[in-house]
Amino acid sequence: MTAIETFIARIQPLVGNRISTNATVRQHHAHGEGWQSPDPAAQPDVVVFARTTEEVAAIVSACHDLYLPVIPFGGGTSLEGQLTATKGGVSLDLSQMNAIPEIRPQDLSCRVQAGVTRQQLNGLLRSDGLFFAVDPGGEATLGGMCATRASGTGAVRYGTMRENVLGLTAVMADGKIIQTGGNVRKSATGYDLTGLLIGSEGTLGIITEIQARLHPLPETILGATCQFSTLADAVDTATSIIQAGLPIGRLELLDDVQMDACIRYSSLEGYRPLPTLFFELHASPASVTEQADLLREITEYHNGLSFRASASPEERTRLWKARHDAFWACMAYRQGHKGMTTDAVVPISAMTDMITLAKQDIEESGLVAPIVGHVGDGNFHTVILIPPEPDGWARAQALDHKIIQRALDLGGSISGEHGIGIAKQMFMHNQHGNDAIMVMHAIKRALDPRNILNPGMLLPAAVSP
Ligand SMILES: Cc1cc2nc3c(=O)[nH]c(=O)nc-3n(C[C@H](O)[C@H](O)[C@H](O)COP(=O)(O)OP(=O)(O)OC[C@H]3O[C@@H](n4cnc5c(N)ncnc54)[C@H](O)[C@@H]3O)c2cc1C
Incomplete structure (x- = not known):
């Protein structure tokens, strides 16, 4: 056998x-x-x-x-x-592990099995006036979101999976079951095993349950957008909003090409294919009005063309659905093309330089690559559309690598939320240095000496000293 x-x-x-x-x-x-x-x-x-x-x-x-x-x-x-x-x-x-055994409204936390999706969880939490704030676009599971250290449009206000997970149940490589963290907001009890498993992409343990942190649904939510004639104005606006300390709920950038794709895919009438910021404010009615005034002022200072705000839930849903469907809008934008996504992050102060240079790189490459991003975190994606020609993959990869290298040169990171997988391994040495990679290998060997957990993923070979 x-x-x-x-x-x-x-x-x-x-x-x-x-x-x-x-x-x-x-x-x-x-x-x-x-x-x-x-x-x-x-x-x-x-x-x-x-x-x-x-x-x-x-x-x-x-x-x-x-x-x-x-x-x-x-x-x-x-x-x-x-x-x-x-x-x-x-x-x-693990997708059939989708039970939600415990919701603790008074502790603002819950325990879910790893196959639960955020859509499923938020559907259940609504009646308690609570929500789980991490929102990657797809129908991802909370286990997968832990494993990739996911985030999304809410991270600028509520943080990534790292900040929204209090504890885990995990199965280690030899089949032993462990609990990490717990139902408390902070803990100083030795190595942070929750943090180690989050972002480990299935290479250190299998997460089976998650103790997740919840947030009260905001009293008032105001959606807003502003279009700009230049990409630099749009990014400068985003930077100023963060630097002003405005507690923005969501802050997303779509460049002219991404807007064109979204207008076509999601029928966004009334919008032009121009660089656009999508905003959301979460606060009390009085604070939302005050914050919206400040937001409008900042957009005007940066030559915003059309600031529109709406408290209508239908309008908000329409806009944010279009934003969440941005990846599919890109896929539909050019027939027969596949997508390669960059996921670079740079310090907030370097964002305008980074995105302007990336746009130049895209233009020089002759490829179509819409830019969409969680600019409130300094994180953005280019969805490089791979032409169905023999050299299509190589051209897309060359552009991808150029943008990643620019992020590293500006003191940034090769991934903000999608993780490393196979695609980004070749940049791990540049990101961390060989000594740090050796430490990661030592952790992997200690926890999975037979190398059975998702082998070949995340870690590049270490170079012996
Ligand atoms: C349209 C679209 C939009 C997206 N937008 C975002 C975004 O805004 N932000 C973002 O962060 N990501 C985004 N993503 C990427 C993706 O949704 C995330 O990486 C997500 O966290 C993956 O979850 P999953 O359940 O699909 O995991 P999978 O794809 O099934 O697995 C991902 C990795 O996690 C491991 N894994 C899965 N489950 C477990 C478990 N229980 N225990 C241990 N390891 C496990 C797998 O082995 C694999 O290495 C997007 C993807 C799409 C298609």
Whole structure:
């Protein structure tokens, strides 16, 4: 019997028909969105759907005994090749772990299984006047969001997954179940294992439950937009808003090309294909009015063409749905093109230089690459549309690398929220230096000596001294 056959014989009695070697199921689990391995063979050999922490522990324990790779799978929306089964093995799908065992309104926290999506969670929390603030665009799971240290449009006000997770239940590489953190706002009790697992992309442990931090729904929400004739004016406005300390709820930039794509895809009537900022203010009615006045003043100072504000929930939903659909608008913008996303972050003070230079790079490349970004955090994406020509991939990659290098040169980071996966590994040395990479390898070896947890992901080879 092969190791895979032994694994199936051991696990099937536990999970029944929640195990599959079907080619379509395996192919679906071999990739996320965006970056895809050029190697079509990089697929899992088998897919298992778990429902409890104990099932996950039994599956990982079997993989440990058999030296089989195990790749956790949440919503499959990651963008950097994180689900590529570089060595085959077992795809462990956690999307059926979608129970919400505990909501604690008085503690502003809840405990959810790893397969819960933020949409599902927020639907349930609304009646308690609460919400979970991290909002990546896709139907991501909270387990996947922890594993990629995700954020989104709310991070400028409420933080990323790092700030919104209080504790975790995780299954380690040998099948042991551990709890990290807890239901408290702060803790000074040794190494921060919650922080270590967040952003580890399935390479250090499998997250099965999350103790999440919640926020009260804002008393008043005001949506606003402003269009600009130049990209620099739009970015300068965003920088001034952050530097003025305005407690903005959301602050997003769409350049002229991204606006054109969104106008077409989401029928945004009344907007022109110009650089545009989307804002949201969250406060009491009196504070919202005061903040909106300041916001308008800042946009006017930076030559804003048309500041519009609306408290109408329908109008807000329409605008933010268009923003959340920006990636799909890009995919629909040019027939037959695929997308490659950059995810650079720079210090707030370097944002105008960064985005202006990136725009120049895009123009020089001759490619179409809309810019969209969480500019309140200094984070932006270019969705490089890969032309369906033989040199399309290489041209897109050259542009991607140029923009990443610019971010590094400006003291920035190669990823703000999408993670490293396979696609960004080659920049890890430039980002961290070899000594820090060696420390990361030491952690990986200590926690996963058989290298079964998502092997080949996140860490580039260390260069021996
Ligand atoms: C349209 C669109 C918009 C997006 N917008 C944003 C955005 O604004 N901000 C942002 O941060 N991201 C964004 N993303 C990227 C993506 O949604 C995030 O990376 C998300 O966190 C991935 O979650 P997932 O459940 O889909 O994880 P998957 O894609 O299934 O997995 C991602 C990684 O996490 C690991 N993993 C999954 N579940 C677990 C678990 N339970 N335990 C341990 N490891 C696990 C996997 O092995 C893999 O390495 C966007 C993607 C799309 C398609």
